[in-house]
Amino acid sequence: MQIEDIVESPFIPLSVILRAHAARRGEAIALADETTRLSWADLDVMLDRVAAALQREGVQANEPVAIAASNSVRTALAFLGALRAGAVAAPLTSTAAPPTVLAMLADSTSRVLLLDKTMAEGLAGLPFPDRVKRIALDDSDAGIPFSEWIAPAGAKPEERLPAPEDPFNIIYSSGTTGVPKGIVQSHQMRHEYARRTIVGGYDDDTVTINSTPLYSNTTLVSFLPTLTAAGKVVLMKKFDARTFLALSERERVTNAMLVPVQYRRIMELPDFDSFDLSSYRLKGCTSAPFPAWLKADVLKRWPGGLVEGYGLTEGGATTTLIAHKFPDKLHTVGQPSPGHVMKIIDEQGNELPQGEVGEIVGRSPIMMNGYHGQPAKTREMEWFDKDGVRYIRHGDIGKFDEDGFLILMDRAKDMIISGGFNIFPTDLEAELTRQPAVKEAAVVGIPSDQWGETPLAVIVLADPSADPEAIRLEANRALGKTQRIARIEVVDELPRSPIGKVLKRELRDHFGGNPIAQNPVLTPDA
The missing domain is CATH 2.30.38.10 (Luciferase; Domain 3)
Known part of the structure; x- marks a missing residue:
């Protein structure tokens, strides 16, 4: 199967595409992590074995299969194997609080959970449902060892090809406002996205590095098109800026999808320019606000194109x-x-x-x-x-x-309404980060007796000796009267989700408990 066949077809199930690639690509590497490299031929065999094992467990067509583990080749096998079984991949947000993970597991209705030791340790002591069978992807004591559970070599699952409208996966939202909601995406939606994406330059020679978790749509929008185009995926268990660059150099990475905080940490490395990144064709960014100055720095210093998706x-x-x-x-x-x-x-x-x-x-x-x-x-x-x-x-x-x-x-939920005026926190954050002493800033609305809400800024200092009050006054001199910042709090780092979104609800909860009696936005020195 050639790229042109996929692009021109309104729908082909992913499992059919992967099997065709395996026949053509053979010993070329399809998946790699820190310890394992899996060829296309072996990928096809392993997906059959995982699918056969799931069907042996009684998993039916369109039934969710839960996965809660760090990035690895086996985590990818669990995701793709569920699809080959005719089931629905349900990757849980494994970095969420353990009770939230259990809530997601219950919501998914999964009867099988493929997990690793880290996840199992987090769930220890909590009321785990008896109906759910646990499979340890890392062969630990987290459950039945994967190498024992998987169907024997040569096993073939019953073929269950999905209809376009059938569910492909359930992706859970970030969960910053309570129990995450399960977002159901269809096979048609995933095929449509993949075929539109690969036109932009995905092919056999594509090498994509995924450094965000497989439970995130940020990861899947590059992971799935790469495999759909018969390229290679390199999975990082945990993001580290220097390790990312070293892997990019070693694996001759061509494509990456990162979130803005990852770009910032990479570009801040003093020895960034010492890494050979000449293999890069295209870098993507999504999931959180991407400052214009950071985009400009990436364009200037990192080979290859840069595309932001919203x-x-x-x-x-x-x-x-x-x-x-x-x-x-x-x-x-x-x-x-x-x-x-x-x-x-x-x-x-x-x-x-x-x-x-x-x-x-x-x-x-x-x-x-x-x-x-x-x-x-x-x-x-x-x-x-x-x-x-x-x-x-x-x-x-x-x-x-x-x-x-x-x-x-x-x-919309972060907009501050102060004295009847709409205040956009991004305007205030941009003004704060123009000051060299401010590394990062997040602005939230907190209660005010006088105005209903008033802006509070939480900042990370680039210069630890800087005076926060002087920073506030300098920003307020440039802001309109209704925008002025009432208070500044300094933290070592902003709370973020695993894919880099600032958790503003945590900031509101932590700093907004006591209403400000008088909003200083209109005082002469503010």
Whole structure:
């Protein structure tokens, strides 16, 4: 099967594609981690063995199979093997609090959990459901050792080819506002995304490094297209900037998908320029705000192109910024991708004209089926236009510039309303980080007796000797009266999700307990 066949076909099941690649690619490496390298031929054999073992356990077509483990070749085998069995891959957020992991496991309804020792240690002492069989991917005492559980060499599973609308995977949301919701994505959605992505330069020679967890859609949007295009995936168990660069050099990596905090840590390494990164074709970024100055630094010092993608795991519409093609648009997240429709609406759900600020909604061929078992939550995410066409609410505030590039203002839930005025935290964060003494900044709204809410800034200092109050006053001199920062708190690092999103709810909970009696935004010295 050639790339052209995949790109031109409206739907081919991934398992069929992988089997065809195995026949053609043979001993070429398909998957690698720190200790294991697996050829395409061996990948095909191992997927049959995993699928046969799952079917032996009684796993039925479209039944979820839970996975909770760090990145490894075996974790990838569990994910892909579930698909070959005709089941649904349900990777759980293994870095979440153990009770949350159990809540996700219950939500998934999985009867089989493939996990590792680290995950098992976290779950120790908690009421683990008796109905769930545990398989230890690392052959530890976390469950039945994988090497004993897997079906014997030569085993073949019953072929269960999915329909396009059948569920492919369940991806759990970050869980920063309670129990994560399971986002159900179809085989059609995954095929559509992969075939559109590989047109951008994925092929047999692609080597992609994945340094974010396999439970994250950030990872899957490069992991799955690479395999769909018959390339090689290098999996990192845990991200480390220097290790990432060393692996990139050793494996002659061509593609990577990173989140902004990873780019920042990589570019800050004093010896960054000593690594040979000449093999890179393309680097991607998604999942969190990507500062324009950081994009510019990556473009200047790191070979290969840079593309930023903005969208939701739930789907909707995606924008793409080809940064190396539009270096004057680094303050934006690009234009809607081909076949994607994005609109801006007001609080009443009315469409707004170009240039006006409002909530982002979108639709495309890449949209979730819905939230697993939560139809009411699914309806909350939907908006319908006057013709009844379904869109997904992105939950972000933005506007389109005169060239049709999207400028993100903020998350709708993070917008601060102070004295009746809307304040976008990103504006305040940008002003703070213009100061050399400020390494990172996050602004949240906390209670104010006078204004209802007022901005609190939480910063990480680049200069430990800097005076936080002087930083606040300097920022406030440049901000409008209604924007001014009431207080600054200094922390060693900002709380982040495993894929780099700042957890603003934690900041609000930690620092916003006591209302500020008087907001100093209008005082003469503020």
